[in-house]
Amino acid sequence: MTPTHAPAGHPSIPPAKTGILIANLGTPDGYDYWSMRRYLNQFLSDKRVIDIPNWKWQPLLQGIILTKRPFSSGKNYKLIWNEELNESPLLTITKAQTEALRARAHAEWGDQVMVEFCMRYGNPSTQEVLERMVAAGCRRIVFLPLYPQYAGATSATANDELFRALMKQTWQPAVRTVEPYVNRPDYIKALAGSVRRALNGEVPKKLVASYHGMPKRYLMQGDPYHCQCQKTSRLLKEELGWPDGIIDTTFQSVFGREEWLRPYTVEHVAELARQGHTEIAVISPAFASDCIETLEEINGEIRESFEEAGGHEFTYIPCLNEDPAHIEVMLNVVRDNIAGWVR
Structure with missing residues (x-):
């Protein structure tokens, strides 16, 4: 819609809403060699995961590890792959968690909120999802990495990736990152x-x-x-x-x-x-x-x-996955962090 009192030709601006973005670790797009290599390269090049200096680590990673490990990792992924949907179980479960949280959030706050998920490594990327949420009118975002316990290699790197994506936004939304919920x-x-x-x-x-x-x-x-x-x-x-x-x-x-x-x-x-x-x-x-x-x-x-x-x-x-009690935890965490942003 065009803002009130805007001059002729002003670009359309969507109605403002609050985003809820959950983030999981990530998944390769497939268990073939090149899908595994792309995923492992992104994961093992993260300084939060492997903090060895690049001059020492990258030759080893690119020359030896990424030549062999995609084959062994691909075989392991093939054992658990969701062949029906052609995706990893992590992606299937994260989709189900998002849909369940979205239903609960919409029942409570209606169209004031938008619920999406992203992956730290692989697809959908944090940047891709953030851009979509901003384009849809999200001026405020609650960011929930799905890690009960904090670690630099999990919670922090998910936040890092969000902040890098924010740097590319002309109109940055306000963001609240969720603290660990280990003792909830x-x-x-x-x-x-x-x-x-x-x-x-x-x-x-x-x-x-x-x-x-x-x-x-x-x-x-x-x-x-x-x-x-x-x-x-x-x-x-x-x-x-x-x-x-x-x-x-x-x-x-x-x-x-x-x-x-x-x-x-x-x-x-x-x-x-x-x-x-x-x-x-x-x-x-x-x-x-x-x-x-x-x-x-x-x-x-x-x-x-x-x-x-x-x-x-x-x-x-099994992990808590999309268990209703787990979705309730996620919703409660969001409630605590969205306070003052929605009616």
């Missing part, structure tokens, strides 16, 4: 509910809470991720009413030669089996959506490590 009671209750359902209310002898790993060096530099993961496990134990010693906090997806946060999940589950814990459950509280790290790594490599060491029963508890 509704998030902890949603996690506990998923555990109770998966285990039929029974208390296991061991529940392994497996979080994505990071170099130990990042912790020593001040990244709060490790502490927030420990807090999640503690709060989950308290919400479930379980005694100490049942939940073990571990870290997966180790990459490279330096020491990462320990214990490593793949080693820990094998040690549990050798100690006689032949029945365990595993949950991944750091992931808002099931993805390659949960559907293939946990249910593949980590399960195999447990079984090869003598384990018999391995129960994987």
Whole structure:
């Protein structure tokens, strides 16, 4: 529409609204070599993920890693690929989460809000979605990276990408970035509910809470991720009413030669089996959506490590995904951050 009192020829301006933009990690467009190479190149070139100087890292990345790894990663993605929709499970789930959140947000705020999602790596890109939201009239945006625990390699890099996209806007919207929701009671209750359902209310002898790993060096530099993961496990134990010693906090997806946060999940589950814990459950509280790290790594490599060491029963508890309790958490987080922007 043309603004009131605007001179003749003034460009049309859409009615102002508030945007809700959720961000997930990302996904390749396919599991073929070139799709995997593009995705891995973007992911592994991120300084928040790999902070080795370019002169040392890029020759290794471009000359060796990106020559071989797209083949092995592609095979793993093929095992879990949603062939019906020709997309990764992460994309399928993020779409479902967005649709559910959109329905709840529109029921509460009507056409005052616009709900979209973007990916830090791959498509739809943060820049592409931000441009679409601005063009649709979003003058204010609540930005929600789907990471309960803060880490430089997750929450911060998602914010970085948003800020880079904002730099290209002639008319920048106001933006509120959401803080970690690690200790929100509704998030902890949603996690506990998923555990109770998966285990039929029974208390296991061991529940392994497996979080994505990071170099130990990042912790020593001040990244709060490790502490927030420990807090999640503690709060989950308290919400479930379980005694100490049942939940073990571990870290997966180790990459490279330096020491990462320990214990490593793949080693820990094998040690549990050798100690006689032949029945365990595993949950991944750091992931808002099931993805390659949960559907293939946990249910593949980590399960195999447990079984090869003598384990018999391995129960994987899915991520919260589009569970109504999870959507309620997301909506509550948005409510807290959208205050004063909508009626």
